[in-house]
Amino acid sequence: MRGIFKDVPPELWRSYRWQVQNRIRTKEELKRYIRLTPEEEEGIDRTDGLYPMAITPYYLSLMNPEDPQDPIRLQAVPRVEEVDQNLQALGEPDPFREEGNIPGLTHRYPDRVLFTLTTFCAVYCRHCMRKRIFQEGERARTKEEIDRFVEYLKAHLEVKEVLLSGGEPLSVSEEKLQYVLSRIREVPHVEIIRIGTRLPVLAPQRFFDAELLRLLERYSPIWLNTHFNHPKEITEESAEAVENLLKHGVPVNNQTVLLKGVNDHPQVMLRLMRELLRIKVRPVYLFHCDPVKGAMHFRTGLEKGLEIMEYLRGRISGMGIPTYAVDLPGGRGKVPVMPNYLFKKEDHTYTFRSPFGPLVEYHIPDA
Numbered sequence: 001m002r003g004i005f006k007d008v009p010p011e012l013w014r015s016y017r018w019q020v021q022n023r024i025r026t027k028e029e030l031k032r033y034i035r036l037t038p039e040e041e042e043g044i045d046r047t048d049g050l051y052p053m054a055i056t057p058y059y060l061s062l063m064n065p066e067d068p069q070d071p072i073r074l075q076a077v078p079r080v081e082e083v084d085q086n087l088q089a090l091g092e093p094d095p096f097r098e099e100g101n102i103p104g105l106t107h108r109y110p111d112r113v114l115f116t117l118t119t120f121c122a123v124y125c126r127h128c129m130r131k132r133i134f135q136e137g138e139r140a141r142t143k144e145e146i147d148r149f150v151e152y153l154k155a156h157l158e159v160k161e162v163l164l165s166g167g168e169p170l171s172v173s174e175e176k177l178q179y180v181l182s183r184i185r186e187v188p189h190v191e192i193i194r195i196g197t198r199l200p201v202l203a204p205q206r207f208f209d210a211e212l213l214r215l216l217e218r219y220s221p222i223w224l225n226t227h228f229n230h231p232k233e234i235t236e237e238s239a240e241a242v243e244n245l246l247k248h249g250v251p252v253n254n255q256t257v258l259l260k261g262v263n264d265h266p267q268v269m270l271r272l273m274r275e276l277l278r279i280k281v282r283p284v285y286l287f288h289c290d291p292v293k294g295a296m297h298f299r300t301g302l303e304k305g306l307e308i309m310e311y312l313r314g315r316i317s318g319m320g321i322p323t324y325a326v327d328l329p330g331g332r333g334k335v336p337v338m339p340n341y342l343f344k345k346e347d348h349t350y351t352f353r354s355p356f357g358p359l360v361e362y363h364i365p366d367a
């Protein structure tokens, strides 16, 4: 699996710190490992300073070095489309109005708040919905900022759930993570902590660290939401990371984003869902790609998502079928989008389309 990195000693390869310290950040470094096309080279040059690049050796090792359309490569190597004014014209840096008065805090739904703990990511995903934070440099929230956030929580009794996100929230030191988790646990009405992290995909070595795992277990209940987009991202290492999390009482859910060229194919999506179930990750959402400036070229039509949902139904158990959802602009919430299976209704007879073909009548007499 490690391909071009096969000579790196296992103790380094399995170290999250090594993975982060050896991230590929420049065009020259990347050219040592993969044959870049002229378009990719131009993409790296033109996004420099706006949407930076960083790729862990682990994530790079999943790429096909000869194929510019490789789904891992499309998610990690900058493209000139990111700065194409026509393609990006209708995108917004912050379509969901996440930025509020307290740095890092978004309170969109009554019962939950989002707190972005850092602007650092192990890999800067080209389709990221928070691409705007790439320009802020790599920094974590200070203790004072965390304290302000906790004061806000204490004053809002309706908040039952905290979502820690980023950037990459689990990239902060154990000391800082312990600080933020213990402070949140001081707030009695907060029941659940959810962590949105892509590290099981980008640097699963983070979850080989016993200290981190113990910390997550200690502040239970903690749920982890991750972001696998393609079956190639499911590896021995990512499976080991998930297993470790489960052993420490942390359930792992997945949110996939529908991305043109990466996973906008029913069979690819079916394979992904099957693989997720195999490593005991529950696929929860398939999100339609958001209208984010710098990521507009990844968007498909809504019909593509519906086609995929139709394909999944009947081919995999309900556990493996995510909810396809659109996040409405302006912070107006997520809405599920479903293929319509109710074909018609006459009196007490409902006619359904079956996933297996024919129309089926279903009678419900007066209750």
Ligand code: SF4
Pocket (backbone or CB within 6 Å): 120, 121, 122, 123, 124, 125, 127, 128, 129, 130, 166, 167, 168, 198
């Ligand atoms: S890890 Fe998450 S926050 Fe960071 S760039 Fe990727 S999608 Fe965005």
